[in-house]
Amino acid sequence: MVNEETAPYGSSTPTPAAPAQQAEASVLSVKKVRTVHLQQAKDAGEKFAMLTSYDALTATIFDRAGIELLLIGDSAGNNVLGHESTLTITVDEMLPLVKAVSSAAQRAMVVADLPFGSYEQSPAQAVATAVRFMKEGGAHAVKMEATAHHTEHVRAMVAAGIPVMAHIGFTPQSEHTLGGYRVQGRDGGQVLKETALALEEAGAFCLLMEMTRSDVAAEIDASVRIPIIGIGAGADVSGQVLVWQDAFGLRQGKMARFVKQYANLYDTLFEGASAYRADVRSGVYPAAEHRFDS
Numbered sequence: 001m002v003n004e005e006t007a008p009y010g011s012s013t014p015t016p017a018a019p020a021q022q023a024e025a026s027v028l029s030v031k032k033v034r035t036v037h038l039q040q041a042k043d044a045g046e047k048f049a050m051l052t053s054y055d056a057l058t059a060t061i062f063d064r065a066g067i068e069l070l071l072i073g074d075s076a077g078n079n080v081l082g083h084e085s086t087l088t089i090t091v092d093e094m095l096p097l098v099k100a101v102s103s104a105a106q107r108a109m110v111v112a113d114l115p116f117g118s119y120e121q122s123p124a125q126a127v128a129t130a131v132r133f134m135k136e137g138g139a140h141a142v143k144m145e146a147t148a149h150h151t152e153h154v155r156a157m158v159a160a161g162i163p164v165m166a167h168i169g170f171t172p173q174s175e176h177t178l179g180g181y182r183v184q185g186r187d188g189g190q191v192l193k194e195t196a197l198a199l200e201e202a203g204a205f206c207l208l209m210e211m212t213r214s215d216v217a218a219e220i221d222a223s224v225r226i227p228i229i230g231i232g233a234g235a236d237v238s239g240q241v242l243v244w245q246d247a248f249g250l251r252q253g254k255m256a257r258f259v260k261q262y263a264n265l266y267d268t269l270f271e272g273a274s275a276y277r278a279d280v281r282s283g284v285y286p287a288a289e290h291r292f293d294s
Contacts, residue, residue, distance in 0.1 A: 026046060027040040027041050027044050027046060028041055028046060028048060028068060030107075031107060032106075032107055033068045033069065033107060033108055033109045034109065034140075035109075035141070035163050035205040035206070037068075038068070038069075038109075038205070038206060038227050038238070038239075039205070039225075039226065039227060041227065041238060042225075042226070042227035042238040046238075047238060047239060047240070048068040048069070048227075048238065048239045049066075049067050049068055049069070049239065049240060049241075050067065050068065050069035050070070050071055050111075050229055050239055050240065050241035051067050051069075051070060051071070051241065051242060051243075051244045051247065052070070052071045052072070052073045052075060052076075052079075052241070052242070052243045052244050052245075053070040053071070053072065053101045053105075053244060054072055054076045054079065054080050054097045054100070054101065055097065055100050055101070056100045056101065056103060056104035057104075058244060059100065059101040059104035059105045059108075059110075060104045060105075062108065062244070063104065063105045063106055063107055063108045066107075067108055068108060068109065068239070069108055069109045069110075069111055069229075069239070069241075070101055070105055070108045070109070070110050070111065071111045071112075071113065071143065071241060072094060072097050072098045072101050072110070072111070072112050072113060072137075072139070073086075073113045073143075073243070074086040074089050074094070074113045074114075074115045074116065074172075074173070075113075075172075075243050076089060076093075076094060076097055077089030077093075077115075079243065079245050079251065080097065081093065086115075086116070086172050086173065087116045087173060089115050089116075090115060090117075090118075091115060091118050091129055091132060091133075094112065094113070094115060094133075094137075095132065095133070095136055095137050098110070098112045098133055098137030098138065098139050099136070099137045099138055102137060102138030102139055102140075103138065109140045109141060110138065110139050110140045110141075111139065111140065111141045111142065111143050111165055112133040112134075112137055112139035112141075112142050112143070113142070113143045113144075114126065114129055114130065114133075114142055114143065114144040114145075115173075116173040119144055119150075119153060122153075123152045123153045123155070123156035123157075124156070126144065126150075126153040126156060126157055127156050127157050127160050127162070129142075130142045130157050130160070130162045130164075131160065131162070134162060140163065141162070141163035141164065141165055141205070142157070142162060142163070142164060142165070143164075143165040143166075143167055143208060144164065144165075144166060144167060145167040145168075145171035145172070145173045146166040146167060146168060146171075146195070146199055146204075147168075147195055148194060148195045148198045148199075150166075150199075151198050151199060151201070151202040152202070154166060154199055154202040154203055154204050155202045155203055158202070158203035158204075159203075163205050164203065164204045164205065165204065165205065165206045165207070165208055165229075166199040166204040166206075166207050166208070167207075167208040167209075167210065168192060168195055168196060168199070168207055168208070168209055168210075168212075169184045169185070169192065169209040169210040169211055169212035169217075169233060170182065170183070170184050170210040170211035170212065170232075171210070172210075182211070183211050183212065183213060183232075184210075184211060184212045184213070184216075185212045185213035185215075185216030185217070186213060188216070189212070189213065189216035189219065189220065192212065192216060192220060193216075193219065193220050193223060196209075196220045196223070196224050196228075197223065197224060200224045200225065200226050204226065205226060206226055206227050206228070206229060207220075207224065207226060207227075207228045207229070208228070208229045208230075208231070208241065209228050209229070209230050209231070209233040209237065210230075210231045210232055210233065211231070211232040211233070211256075211258070212230075212232070212233045212234075213234075214233065214234025214235070214236065215234075217230060217233035217234050217236060217237055218234060218236035218237075221236055221237045221238070227239060229241050231258060232256060232257070232258035242259060242260075246259045246261070247259065247260065247261060247262055247263075248261070248262055248263040248264075248265050249261045249262075249263050249264035249265050249266050249267070250265040250266055250269070251266075252266055
C-alpha cells in the first residue's frame with residue numbers, strides 16, 4: 001500500500017549520441033523531440049521517458065542518454081534551493097535553471113513548470129508567465145497543475161503558441177487542499193476523467209498524472225487521444241517521469257513507492273569528498289603531477 005504521507009520530492013554541449021535503446025523503426029528516432037513525436041509515440045504504442053533537470057551538466061548527460069523530455073520542475077525548490085516546499089519557488093528563481101537546461105539540451109524537449117502563484121489569477125497571467133519561460137528561458141513547452149477550472153488558462157496559452165502539458169491527479173501545489181500526499185482516483189476517478197477530457201479539449205498536448213490509482217490512470221489513458229506521462233500512475237500510460245535526484249540516489253531518506261533507484265550517487269560523492277579531504281589533510285594532494293613547478 002502506498003504511504004500517502006510520503007512526498008515524492010524532491011561549457012559547450014557535445015553532440016548528443018543516438019539513444020541506444022531505440023530501434024531504427026522508432027517514431028522517436030528523431031534529431032529533435034517535438035510534441036508531434038510524442039503523439040506519434042502514443043499512436044504507435046511506444047513509451048518515452050522524462051526526467052527532471054535543473055542545470056547544464058545533467059541536461060547534457062540525460063540528453064545524450066536519449067531521455068525524450070527534460071522537466072525543470074518546481075521541485076527545484078526542494079532539490080536545488082533547499083526550500084521545505086515547492087510552493088515557495090518563484091519564476092525569477094526558476095528562469096536561470098530553465099535557461100541552463102535549454103542551452104544544453106540538443107535533442108530533448110525542455111518543459112518548464114509554472115510555479116505556484118504564477119498562473120492561477122487569470123489566463124492572462126498564465127500566458128505572461130509562460131511567455132517568459134519560453135522567451136527568456138528557452139523552454140519548448142510549459143507544465144501547469146490543472147483542474148477543469150484551468151481550461152481557459154490552457155486555451156489562452158495554446159492560442160498564444162505555447163505548448164501546454166497539464167498536470168492532474170495529485171498536484172503538489174494543492175497539497176493543503178488535498179489533505180497531504182494522497183493517492184488520487186480512489187473514488188473511481190470520474191472527476192479526474194472529466195478533467196482530463198476537458199484539458200485535452202482545451203488544447204493540452206500531453207497530460208502528466210501523479211499518484212493516481214493504476215486502473216484509473218489506464219482508463220483515462222484509453223479515453224484521451226493525447227499521451228499521458230505518469231509518476232506513480234502505473235505502467236499503462238505513454239511515458240514516465242522521475243525526479244533525477246530520487247532516481248539516481250542523490251537524495252537520501254524514504255522514497256515514495258513509485259521511485260526506482262538506478263544509481264547511488266550519494267555514496268559515490270560522499271566517498272569521493274571524504275577521500276579528497278583526507279588527501280588534502282595528509283599532503284598527498286596536490287602531488288607533483290598536479291603542480292606547475294616550471
